[in-house]
């Protein structure tokens with residue numbers, strides 16, 4: 001990874017996206033030269049633009065297994081920001097085990113998905129601690145928390161940090177959870193009717209952004225059939241765009257413990 005230090009970390013996690021060159025179907029050096037000249041971001045990231053996939057709000061017995069199977073087929077390791085209330089049942093615990101067995105990172109998305117900015121300090125602490133308790137030791141030493149809805153402020157940040165967690169937001173929002181209603185009601189952000197094209201456009205914008213030169217964290221939701229049914233095509237589109245999948249949030253300097 002051209003000097004941005006993504007490779008050296010983390011030692012505790014198995015790595016598969018590590019330094020494998022982007023498999024460009026090259027017939028001649030001319031094609032490679034054209035690729036590098038036309039895609040300056042790829043030139044900065046010769047192994048491909050780094051993406052890390054994250055899935056929030058689950059697990060869901062109806063959809064999470066499908067997501068896990070697709071990730072396994074493509075040898076992608078993701079982060080699952082789970083809700084504690086979904087792990088209390090035996091079915092929930094089995095799904096948690098399946099996520100861990102797939103080599104993915106489990107992370108904290110609170111107990112039942114409240115907007116933390118609306119809760120008192122004690123309630124916030126309880127949301128975090130109860131979820132941590134039901135996850136058990138499966139966070140593998142990495143404590144990442146994503147606030148529901150992305151809502152946080154300095155008070156929430158301080159409580160998250162005091163609980164030992166690192167706030168983990170995202171760069172590319174697929175808007176998977178509301179794309180059906182966007183399509184029905186008309187899309188306020190001018191997204192095309194095609195979900196894959198929309199995500200591709202958001203990814204292309206991130207790839208051009210100098211702020212995101214080190215790669216992007218992608219937000220999705222494994223609780224929706226909508227997402228599970230499109231994940232394979234999404235992954236293939238990202239590969240075509242010149243992205244590669246990074247296995248762990250800890251590869252990014254901004255998410256290091």
Ligand SMILES: [Zn+2]
Nearest residue numbers: 056057148149
């Ligand atoms: Zn959420």
